[in-house]
Amino acid sequence: MGRREIRETIFRLLFRVAFVGVDEMGEQTACFFADTEGQAALSDGDYIRDKLQNILDKLPELDDILAGQIEGWEIDRIGKVDLAILRLALFELLHDPDIPEGVAINEAVELAKKYGQDNSRAFVNGVLSKITRANAGTEIEDMQDGEPAPPEVVKSGL
Numbered sequence: 001m002g003r004r005e006i007r008e009t010i011f012r013l014l015f016r017v018a019f020v021g022v023d024e025m026g027e028q029t030a031c032f033f034a035d036t037e038g039q040a041a042l043s044d045g046d047y048i049r050d051k052l053q054n055i056l057d058k059l060p061e062l063d064d065i066l067a068g069q070i071e072g073w074e075i076d077r078i079g080k081v082d083l084a085i086l087r088l089a090l091f092e093l094l095h096d097p098d099i100p101e102g103v104a105i106n107e108a109v110e111l112a113k114k115y116g117q118d119n120s121r122a123f124v125n126g127v128l129s130k131i132t133r134a135n136a137g138t139e140i141e142d143m144q145d146g147e148p149a150p151p152e153v154v155k156s157g158l
Helices: 003-015 022-034 042-057 059-069 080-095 101-115 120-134 140-145 151-156
Strands: none
Touching (some): 003 042, 003 080, 003 101, 042 059, 042 080, 059 080, 080 101, 080 120, 101 120
16 A cells, blocks of 8 residues: 555544544454555554554543644534644644655645545645644644743744
8 A cells, every 4th residue: 555545544434533532443443454445555454553552542632632723623623534634733743753754745735635625725735834834943742731832942943
């Protein structure tokens, strides 16, 4: 599988969280790989399971950051497809140094085009762009507290 297909598989699994919760994802993942739709992903199964688990472990942090960036919205009001896409993209921005920022955003927009509603692409792009703009000149990890990095970090380029 290519990176895009792997990302799409992780998105499809992450989407299930909205319906079954985090506690059931071990069983859901096993069912996915046992089903015909998951058979093609078996060769990359360990990578997919590991990345999915890493995202699930970081969900509270990811949701806190998202909640701080979507004014006038609550996390539970975001469409389930859009939320899964945003969680995946934000995890890649924060915790996957192998994926460039632009790639993470572009791939999220592509997933929104394919799986989301008419306005999903613009919504996902807007939220992710806002997060990266608010953090311009700093490391995105500094936003984990919900606030930009202090000026001395910005000036030093750290």
